[in-house]
Amino acid sequence: MEGTAANEQIASPRKAPSQQRSRERVERMLAAASALIAEQGSDAMRMGEVAERAGVSIGSLYQFFPDKRAIVWALAERYTVESQACISEALKDVTDAEGLGRAFSELVDIYYGLFLAEPVMRDIWSGTQADKTLRQLELADSRANAEFLSAVLRRLKPDADAEALETTAFLVWQMGEAAVRLAISVDRQEGDRLVAAYKRMALRELLPEEG
């Protein structure tokens, strides 16, 4: 990102839009940013272009977003909120090993499909490693998701050590994100194979062993 030091703290806050008009304009800004990211990637996204496409001035952009990363962050946050709801829903009622297998497999497919279909999401979470703020958001999000999984595991294996289960859940979850990112950066056929292999590997770890 141009002109921003890597070790900066989190961007200084801006007032949230309180009027109807400005709320709509902020939506337009985010929509414009999203479109530009889809077309060229967030790195190539130019603030001037976002402003122009949203039909607002540069100054207005900075009225609500302290810097460029904040725009990406705002988009990322929407995805995380949405996906957390989905994950929590999918895992809520799991009570047996078979149910976990089904739900987990389905979640992985959904996640993989999302990454294949959404260039914006792909781009945002690609930059995740380089951007401290985004990395923190992703880790927190991942922890929260892993917690749902961990809760299921505690139910399935009441005797196991809770901390160990949490570690497993967190690791498996992060491995899943890494696997999907890997899968979309190779050709489709190999990607499918990798995701399938991940599923097997993860389920072997999650499900209680049998005789």
Add this chain to the structure above:
Amino acid sequence: MEGTAANEQIASPRKAPSQQRSRERVERMLAAASALIAEQGSDAMRMGEVAERAGVSIGSLYQFFPDKRAIVWALAERYTVESQACISEALKDVTDAEGLGRAFSELVDIYYGLFLAEPVMRDIWSGTQADKTLRQLELADSRANAEFLSAVLRRLKPDADAEALETTAFLVWQMGEAAVRLAISVDRQEGDRLVAAYKRMALRELLPEEG
């Protein structure tokens, strides 16, 4: 990275230094860059600062490196060459499951230790997701390393499908890199637990199952 579009092709090549003098200067440039990355991260590394610290002019920098990323790339390449030799050596003589377990576990420890100790390596491979060129280098490197692992697996499981083994090896390897990156971005204690959990998970996948 400042002023570089994300979807750019690989940087245009520069002549390699052919004289003794220039070769030494290039070394100084790389050393300066390495030190600056260790101190502030590659994103905050300024070309002017690299030149100054290496005792050369800005122009000389660009004589041998087409752009900023090329410097990071050059440093990254050294690490990959070094580590490939190490990995190939460690896996060369593995013939049984126990040997694989030992060698693999040791490799993971070495890799984890390196990331804990080397801020430059950490920084370079953090940015890996965002930079197309680096991402390609890492994928190629990972494939090469996975190939060593895959060769061992073929020896241990002569009856298994070769393609499936390759997929497994590649996935396990990438998961390892992801696990280590995760481990260093949480506190040390949790990091250790995560690495240990990864080892168990990976070995369970790699080693032939027993009765």
Add this chain to the structure above:
DNA sequence: TTGCAAATGTGAGGATTACTCATATTTTGT
């Protein structure tokens, strides 16, 4: 040694781009 071409060295300046700020306009509450 001398001369010349190729390699190397230099740093002021061009070009891009994130971001600021003084000022103007609109909305809200009374």
Add this chain to the structure above:
DNA sequence: ACAAAATATGAGTAATCCTCACATTTGCAA
């Protein structure tokens, strides 16, 4: 109707990557 708060504007500032025209050094053949 009025003032204060919120919002809008865009020319200008600052930071930084990278180029290029020119200077210097090195390798080498005559």
